[in-house]
Amino acid sequence: MPVERVRRRIPEATVARLPIYLRILGERASEEVECISSEGLAELAGVNAAKVRKDLSYLGSYGTRGVGYEVAFLVYQIRRELGLTHDWPVVIVGAGNLGQALAGYNGFGERGFPVAGIVDIEPAKVGSVIGGVRVRHIDDLPQIVQSRRVSIGVVATPPTSAQDAAERLVRAGVTSILNFAPVVLAVPRGISVRKVDLAVELQILSYYEQRRVGVGLQAVGSNDSTRGASA
Amino acid sequence: MPVERVRRRIPEATVARLPIYLRILGERASEEVECISSEGLAELAGVNAAKVRKDLSYLGSYGTRGVGYEVAFLVYQIRRELGLTHDWPVVIVGAGNLGQALAGYNGFGERGFPVAGIVDIEPAKVGSVIGGVRVRHIDDLPQIVQSRRVSIGVVATPPTSAQDAAERLVRAGVTSILNFAPVVLAVPRGISVRKVDLAVELQILSYYEQRRVGVGLQAVGSNDSTRGASA
DNA sequence: CATTGTGAAGCGTTTCACAGCC
DNA sequence: GGCTGTGAAACGCTTCACAATG
Numbered sequence: 001m002p003v004e005r006v007r008r009r010i011p012e013a014t015v016a017r018l019p020i021y022l023r024i025l026g027e028r029a030s031e032e033v034e035c036i037s038s039e040g041l042a043e044l045a046g047v048n049a050a051k052v053r054k055d056l057s058y059l060g061s062y063g064t065r066g067v068g069y070e071v072a073f074l075v076y077q078i079r080r081e082l083g084l085t086h087d088w089p090v091v092i093v094g095a096g097n098l099g100q101a102l103a104g105y106n107g108f109g110e111r112g113f114p115v116a117g118i119v120d121i122e123p124a125k126v127g128s129v130i131g132g133v134r135v136r137h138i139d140d141l142p143q144i145v146q147s148r149r150v151s152i153g154v155v156a157t158p159p160t161s162a163q164d165a166a167e168r169l170v171r172a173g174v175t176s177i178l179n180f181a182p183v184v185l186a187v188p189r190g191i192s193v194r195k196v197d198l199a200v201e202l203q204i205l206s207y208y209e210q211r212r213v214g215v216g217l218q219a220v221g222s223n224d225s226t227r228g229a230s231a
Numbered sequence: 232m233p234v235e236r237v238r239r240r241i242p243e244a245t246v247a248r249l250p251i252y253l254r255i256l257g258e259r260a261s262e263e264v265e266c267i268s269s270e271g272l273a274e275l276a277g278v279n280a281a282k283v284r285k286d287l288s289y290l291g292s293y294g295t296r297g298v299g300y301e302v303a304f305l306v307y308q309i310r311r312e313l314g315l316t317h318d319w320p321v322v323i324v325g326a327g328n329l330g331q332a333l334a335g336y337n338g339f340g341e342r343g344f345p346v347a348g349i350v351d352i353e354p355a356k357v358g359s360v361i362g363g364v365r366v367r368h369i370d371d372l373p374q375i376v377q378s379r380r381v382s383i384g385v386v387a388t389p390p391t392s393a394q395d396a397a398e399r400l401v402r403a404g405v406t407s408i409l410n411f412a413p414v415v416l417a418v419p420r421g422i423s424v425r426k427v428d429l430a431v432e433l434q435i436l437s438y439y440e441q442r443r444v445g446v447g448l449q450a451v452g453s454n455d456s457t458r459g460a461s462a
Numbered sequence: 463c464a465t466t467g468t469g470a471a472g473c474g475t476t477t478c479a480c481a482g483c484c
Numbered sequence: 485g486g487c488t489g490t491g492a493a494a495c496g497c498t499t500c501a502c503a504a505t506g
Contacts, residue, residue, distance in 0.1 A: 019434040046415045065483045065488045083441025101332035111430040176436040184277045192439045194432050199342040201425050203250040205407040208423045210314025296466040296505045
């Protein structure tokens with residue numbers, strides 16, 4: 001009889017780093033590297049080795065003491081933990097500048113997030129083809145979400161339409177949203193939202209840039225990916 | 232004689248939220264609202280009121296007990312703290328899909344980050360005009376950075392060129408980088424880097440999406456902007 | 463008397479340091 | 485001997501709770 005799989009709770013901070021490790025491990029794997037130490041992975045990920053070990057320990061004890069981690073196996077485990085064993089089709093709302101760039105960005109599909117559809121409220125935008133996907137009207141959203149079993153939506157509308165876009169996505173059955181509009185979305189409990197706000201990122205840089213005058217600082221914010229060397 | 236301004240150290244987490252408050256306050260101001268309570272601001276920002284108060288307290292004691300905060304004054308203080316009293320011209324490296332979308336995105340300039348230039352290594356891309364800016368060759372980077380006093384660079388290249396782009400930016404004199412390439416950049420100490428990685432965001436959503444099966448969860452990751460109501 | 467400003471408690475994350483193991 | 489896995493300490497952020505106050 002199969003052992004009951006106990007779903008470990010993984011800290012948010014760790015969840016946010018697993019994709020980084022995964023990408024690096026994938027690169028290593030394609031260079032035929034079979035084994036990697038926490039130190040090696042940490043170096044490439046721009047974090048410290050203890051953090052890597054603690055992060056990976058939440059997945060289970062998959063390393064070998066005195067040796068390191070088997071790359072291929074770790075890739076498999078991280079993918080499984082992140083739910084990347086199957087594709088997650090996404091639907092993009094907003095076929096403006098950004099929506100088009102996102103739809104045309106192959107990295108999406110390559111990483112397991114094929115664009116199932118892109119919609120816009122503007123009839124003039126409907127019909128054109130971007131990255132192999134035809135722009136459809138936003139009223140078709142429920143149909144796209146249901147037929148393609150989409151659970152992740154991307155909001156790439158102007159700020160004034162973002163809340164409406166989010167509500168339409170939720171009504172259509174989407175349960176996770178990636179929001180590019182500079183707006184705080186109000187969504188029902190149980191819906192996951194992550195946001196990417198370019199202006200916010202620049203303003204954070206501005207803060208550290210401003211402080212720079214006088215004495216240099218070393219690193220910058222949560223988002224940290226700073227590291228010595230180079231240039 | 233002027234009092235020596237003591238530069239308070241503001242926690243990173245707070246710095247990351249100030250831009251959100253700023254945007255909301257700006258919206259309120261344009262709706263002629265003159266005063267706002269921590270509760271009101273918290274509601275709109277999707278955080279709790281104690282957090283707003285603590286965040287704002289790092290700027291100084293600018294509220295009025297029993298009343299709230301004067302919107303215009305708070306806008307001024309946050310802008311000053313974030314170094315947004317003047318523009319920060321940015322230079323974009325990479326005139327592909329994303330670079331073009333960024334250059335064509337007016338929100339940049341509107342928020343005080345005018346695009347001083349966009350460069351590409353590909354001679355074929357040089358010369359075309361995007362968002363009113365002509366694409367120039369990457370060799371012109373030092374000249375653009377110096378003449379326009381650029382201190383923030385945006386990396387919008389394919390992953391394989393991102394490290395090179397970062398090094399060129401640093402050599403040209405840029406001290407802050409916003410990185411859109413799915414790569415951990417190695418930069419010298421003292422250079423600020425923030426990254427925006429779409430695939431990572433989607434993979435994080437995938438994790439919570441996967442866990443959803445069975446029992447619903449409420450919120451999602453660091454990036455939190457989840458809130459009750461609507462739909 | 464509503465609302466700010468803030469010590470102090472609570473909590474999640476990072477880092478240390480070393481026992482455990484190959 | 486080298487590297488993992490992990491308790492425990494250190495740290496930073498969030499939240500509480502209430503005194504201070506216009």
